[in-house]
Amino acid sequence: MTASASPTEAVEIAPNGAAKSAVILLHGLGSDGHELAAMVPAMRLPSEAAIRWVIPHAASRQLSIAGREKRTAWFDVGPEDLWRAVTSDPEGLAKADQLVRALIEREIARGVPSNRIFVGGFSQGGALGTYTALRYEKPLAGAIALSTFLARNVELEAQSVSANRGLPVFAGHGTRDRLVAPSRGRELRDRLTELGCAVTFREYAMDHEVCVEELVDLGAWIAARTR
Numbered sequence: 001m002t003a004s005a006s007p008t009e010a011v012e013i014a015p016n017g018a019a020k021s022a023v024i025l026l027h028g029l030g031s032d033g034h035e036l037a038a039m040v041p042a043m044r045l046p047s048e049a050a051i052r053w054v055i056p057h058a059a060s061r062q063l064s065i066a067g068r069e070k071r072t073a074w075f076d077v078g079p080e081d082l083w084r085a086v087t088s089d090p091e092g093l094a095k096a097d098q099l100v101r102a103l104i105e106r107e108i109a110r111g112v113p114s115n116r117i118f119v120g121g122f123s124q125g126g127a128l129g130t131y132t133a134l135r136y137e138k139p140l141a142g143a144i145a146l147s148t149f150l151a152r153n154v155e156l157e158a159q160s161v162s163a164n165r166g167l168p169v170f171a172g173h174g175t176r177d178r179l180v181a182p183s184r185g186r187e188l189r190d191r192l193t194e195l196g197c198a199v200t201f202r203e204y205a206m207d208h209e210v211c212v213e214e215l216v217d218l219g220a221w222i223a224a225r226t227r
Contacts, residue, residue, distance in 0.1 A: 010056035010103075011037040019052035021116040021141065021226045022107040024100065026125025028147075030071045032057045036122065042212055043219025049226045052112070054103055058125075064088070074099075074128050082123075085149040085184045093131065093154070100132040104140075118222065120144025120170075122210060123180065127151065130188075133167060134160040134195070141225055142168040143197075144218065147177060147208055149184035150191050157195060165196040170221045172214045174206035 011033040027036050033055035040053055058072045065077040075092025087093050100119065107117050118141045120129035126148030133143040134156055140163075148171075150156060169192050173185030182203065189201040200221055204214050 010054050012055070013037060013040055013051075013053035015050040015052060016047060017050060019110070019112055020050040021118070022052045022054060022112045023118045023144075023222065024054045024056075024103050024107070024120075024129070025144065026056065026074065026100070026121030026129050027058065027072075028121070028123030028125050029063070029065070029073050029077060031122075032072055036125075039210060039215055042215040043222065044216060045219050045223055045226075049223060051222070051226060052107070052110075054107065056099075056103065074124055077124065082149075082180050085151060085180075085187065086153045087127075087151040090154070093128070093151075096128050097132050097135070100128060101136065104132075104136065108138075114138035114140055116141050116226070118142045118144060118225075120146070121148075122146040123148055123208065130169070130192075131156065134164055134197075137161055137163055139163045140167060142170065142222075145169060145171040145185075145188060146210060146214070146218075147173055147180055147185070148188065149180055150188045152187075156191070160195055166198065167192075168198045168221075168225060169200065170218055171199055171201045172210075172218065173201075173203055174208060174211075175203050176206060177208045179208040 058074045060070045062068045063071045074096040076089035078088035119133045120143045126145040130145045
């Protein structure tokens with residue numbers, strides 16, 4: 001596989017040959033695509049899976065949670081949003097949703113069927129990716145929700161579409177997470193299960209982060225759906 005920065009401000013990790021599947025992975029607050037890209041090898045996915053990884057960079061913006069200092073983020077975050085599992089920037093969420101949709105559509109235009117495309121990410125990126133996946137009109141391969149939540153003040157149950165109500169979801173959360181409470185991960189699991197999603201939920205002895213065990217589990221989950 002080879003890695004490169006694309007004109008759409010994303011890191012891409014391309015397979016040797018044509019891509020059969022794609023993973024659109026979104027980073028968390030204050031991070032960038034390079035940090036998540038560095039974790040891909042730890043998933044130990046076989047080369048025959050022929051996955052193209054698309055890991056975009058969020059723009060830098062003033063964040064309420066950081067006293068209006070600039071940080072990379074997909075949309076604004078209030079001081080208590082992450083802990084309370086809400087969004088105080090629905091307009092920003094809607095704009096970010098359009099960005100993710102454009103990335104999905106680009107992968108379809110490049111020859112990857114929608115049902116071979118995974119969408120998700122870590123923390124804020126996981127919240128955004130899951131939000132888009134549930135509302136996307138074509139069937140997707142799955143959603144990835146790492147150390148994240150579903151906003152309590154967003155009516156996903158009413159907005160979800162039939163194409164992805166049975167969506168496979170991998171959700172992982174740290175039992176010592178001090179930023180997004182472990183209970184929020186369990187709420188995500190329960191809400192998605194009620195929607196009909198096939199949720200694989202794992203908890204790990206970690207804080208608000210990713211561990212090797214989680215990446216290996218995620219890799220096995222993706223591998224089982226890209227055969």
